[in-house]
Amino acid sequence: MxxxxxxxxxxxxxxxxxxxxxxxxxxxxxxxxxxxxxxxxxxxxxxxxSREDLVRSILQPLLDEGERFVTEHERRRGKARATPRELLEGFFDFHYKHRADLVLVVSELTTLADLGSIDMLLGWRERLTRLVFGPRPTLEQATRAVIAFGGLQDCCLQFPDALHDELRRATVDGAMAALGL
The missing domain is CATH 1.10.10.60 (Homeodomain-like)
Structure with a gap:
């Protein structure tokens, strides 16, 4: 068969x-x-x-879902807009779900750059920063956001044995502190 x-x-x-x-x-x-x-x-x-097609096929679901997440939040207006905590929780859940592929992303930044994907990943952080701080964040706000969103991603990789709920709470609390909120 x-x-x-x-x-x-x-x-x-x-x-x-x-x-x-x-x-x-x-x-x-x-x-x-x-x-x-x-x-x-x-x-x-x-x-x-090709190997590039294979790599792209592995990473494309992650890239598509991440883009959907950010775009969905950008489209929300008024009361439907997520709070910074809800935004961080959703971003954490996204990264936690894709931990195995994130290891590949982090260890193969050159490959990602060759595939044109690194700009997309960095762009998400910029777009999320504007969702939290408005269209023109200060340098301090932008650096806090890089620490918060990048650290959130790193925690999903750094603590593979931690329980989801415990890691989510600790990570989101830390990211909120980094944002100064």
Whole structure:
């Protein structure tokens, strides 16, 4: 019985994510991935024509969801607008959900830059800063926001064994303090 193509794609992505995290994207060949899966390299090429396509396929759901999160909050007006705490809690939940891929993001910033994704990730912080502090944050506000949003992301990676609710509370409280709120 043959497996559906989507199952094979998912298996390739899972193994690639593991190897990319262990060895790095540049030091992991498509042959390494094929060997680990017990498939031929041409079979892997059938699903992903290049390593960059494979990396993009792993990271695209994270990028799409992050963009949706920020855009959704930008569209809210008046009473429907999230408080800074709600914004931080949602951003934490997003990062916590995507911890495995964030390890790849953090360890492979050069690859992300090559894929044109790093500007998007940094842009989210700028846009979230404007949601918290208004359209023209001061330098102090902007630096506080970088510390808060960047630190929030880092906490999702730094404390993998912490319980979700406990880590969320501590992280969001710390981010609120960094924002001066």
């Amino acid at each position: 043959t497996r559906p193509a989507s199952d094979t794609r998912h298996r390739i992505q899972t193994v690639a994510r593991e190897l990319f995290t262990q060895k790095g994207v540049q030091r992991t060949s498509l042959q390494d991935i094929a060997d680990r899966l017990g498939i031929t390299k041409p079979a892997l090429y059938y699903h992903f024509p």
